[in-house]
Amino acid sequence: MRVDDIKKIAVLGAGAMGHGIAMVALLAGYNVVLRDINQEFVDKGVKAIRDDFEKFYVAKGELTEEELDKIMNEQLTTAVDMKDAASDIDFAIEAVPEIMKIKKEVFADLDKYAPKHAILASNTSNMSITEIAKATKREEKVVGTHFFNPPTIMRLVEVIKGEKTIEETMQVAVDLMKIFGKIPVRVEKDSPGFIANRVIASTIALLGAILDQKVAMPEEIDAMMKKFGQPMGPYELLDYVGLDVVYDGGIYFSKILYPDYAPAKAFETLVKDGHLGMKTGKGVYDWSRGRPKIDLSKSTDKLDPIDLMSVEINEGIKLVEEGVCTPKDVDIAMKYGYSRAKGPFEMAEDIPHDLLKDRLEKLAHKFNKKIFEPTETIKDGRLGELLKKAGYDEYAV
Ligand SMILES: NC(=O)c1ccc[n+]([C@@H]2O[C@H](COP(=O)([O-])OP(=O)(O)OC[C@H]3O[C@@H](n4cnc5c(N)ncnc54)[C@H](O)[C@@H]3O)[C@@H](O)[C@H]2O)c1
Structure with a gap:
């Protein structure tokens, strides 16, 4: 046909x-x-x-x-x-x-x-x-x-x-x-969440852990990422997608991929109370009067934008290691599926790989989640090689 x-x-x-x-x-x-x-x-x-x-x-x-x-x-x-x-x-x-x-x-x-x-x-x-x-x-x-x-x-x-x-x-x-x-x-390989939702699953796990461990308030993180140049704060995005979708995805990934992806208690409580985000008028934010206004002065240094980028880069590399898709496809998926200015591999061009490894090790330890541990490619210092092979600049090696 x-x-x-x-x-x-x-x-x-x-x-x-x-x-x-x-x-x-x-x-x-x-x-x-x-x-x-x-x-x-x-x-x-x-x-x-x-x-x-x-x-x-x-x-x-x-x-x-x-x-x-x-x-x-x-x-x-x-x-x-x-x-x-x-x-x-x-x-x-x-x-x-x-x-x-x-x-x-x-x-x-x-x-x-x-x-x-x-x-x-x-x-x-x-x-x-x-x-x-x-x-x-x-x-x-x-x-x-x-x-x-x-x-x-x-x-x-x-x-x-x-x-x-x-x-x-x-x-x-x-x-x-x-x-x-x-x-x-x-x-090319049938894998839970395919590309974009799998990459986002790691961010959702981090955003949930930040709330459960009371590391920072949603507005502080959203202000930080908006100041950094993202058009929508990450918590605002979850409300937009629907916390029920976020919750169901977490359950599915935790069963099929790894328990660390399980939905955070904070999200579970909101979903059980019927606060599903934009569509119900309340989620992490109040949407009853439209899109939440994020106060940029609340931006925090309790985390670094690099932390949120690191988990996505790490997850993107896992997909390549598993033979699911190419680095370019990961970037295309994040840019056209989640409106990102840059995909994870393009971001990896700009971050020193030692710093990436260090941030991921700290995140894995701080939040007690193995899924944040640096992938083999990062641990072995082969990210530059991978980038170069896929046609990227290996500058950050
Ligand atoms: N909403 C999103 O953002 C989004 C994005 C990408 C993919 N998806 C996926 O798309 C699918 C649909 O999601 P949605 O948000 O449109 O859901 P929805 O609840 O808005 O729509 C589902 C529709 O399917 C109908 N339905 C139920 N059983 C059926 C059956 N046996 N035969 C035919 N129709 C049946 C329901 O009556 C309903 O109208 C899901 O697999 C979802 O994961 C959703």
């Missing part, structure tokens, strides 16, 4: 991500069928698509009302029944809740009704594509296409190879993401 063979795409799940992914496919000119578990959710998804098109495209003159009507009436169809949704598609993108049992049920059902040639993709944030694929009889045609929120704006899509995914499937998925106007990054 080639990307030109794709005419119709199914999007399973009409929620926050599903409706946005459907918009991306519609804008690229594809016929899309949007499916959810009942008519009410389908209708909500269709309304969200129309509202977003009106607000972000028609109001800005990027689409006319006539063009929008044409897209909604001629390209978009809906379904509740899986047979109706899947029987004539070429590609499916699943965006149902991040629960393995639900994902597997959806994939088993999809496999039953989708034509034999169709590729089945999952938008899972963290979970194993290999495991999801096992619910089907076409494991070679199952792939990850991990979009970032909101899919119409964020350009990164991680394209993930499961253990049985064949190259043809990877290539078609990569090509389709390019037609969508996205920046696809190949994830």
Whole structure:
């Protein structure tokens, strides 16, 4: 199969991500069928698509009302029944809740009704594509296409190879993401959180430990990082993403990767009290009157911006050591998935590697977390070599 063979795409799940992914496919000119578990959710998804098109495209003159009507009436169809949704598609993108049992049920059902040639993709944030694929009889045609929120704006899509995914499937998925106007990054090995969410998992572990051990207040750290040049403070970002997502990710990583990733007590308490961040009006910050105003004068020296950078560099190197992706891909993922000015390897060009090793050893000791210990590459003094091999400046050796 080639990307030109794709005419119709199914999007399973009409929620926050599903409706946005459907918009991306519609804008690229594809016929899309949007499916959810009942008519009410389908209708909500269709309304969200129309509202977003009106607000972000028609109001800005990027689409006319006539063009929008044409897209909604001629390209978009809906379904509740899986047979109706899947029987004539070429590609499916699943965006149902991040629960393995639900994902597997959806994939088993999809496999039953989708034509034999169709590729089945999952938008899972963290979970194993290999495991999801096992619910089907076409494991070679199952792939990850991990979009970032909101899919119409964020350009990164991680394209993930499961253990049985064949190259043809990877290539078609990569090509389709390019037609969508996205920046696809190949994830060659199915690993929890893939690239961007795995790198962020180490930062989340650090941010949680800072709160649990009362090392600094969120505003002090956010002020420090904003003064350092980050557009959004790291705690503010967690509120934006959703503390429930942060919590669930921590649970998943702690079970599959290493216990140190377990969610901090501070985050657990907020989630149990229903304070999930921006979407509920309260999380680490109060969002009831909009985006929190961070007082830059609160910036602290209890930690150093290098500490937050170090854990991300360390985690990025682990991914390269594990054969998940290349250093350039780690940087692309962080820049286009989390809007960073620089990726971890670009940051590593600017930090003396002895200092990096020293900060990581201190963080591992201070917070009693093995995941912050410097990787073999840093410990053995081979980071400069790795950077040079990947086309970076090895200046900081
Ligand atoms: N929200 C994000 O920032 C984000 C970013 C990247 C990836 N993701 C991933 O995308 C997926 C969806 O997340 P979301 O935020 O859109 O969730 P959501 O809760 O907004 O939407 C999920 C939708 O799936 C529907 N659904 C439930 N069971 C279904 C089934 N069996 N068949 C079809 N639809 C079903 C629900 O009714 C709901 O409309 C998750 O795997 C999540 O981890 C989310």
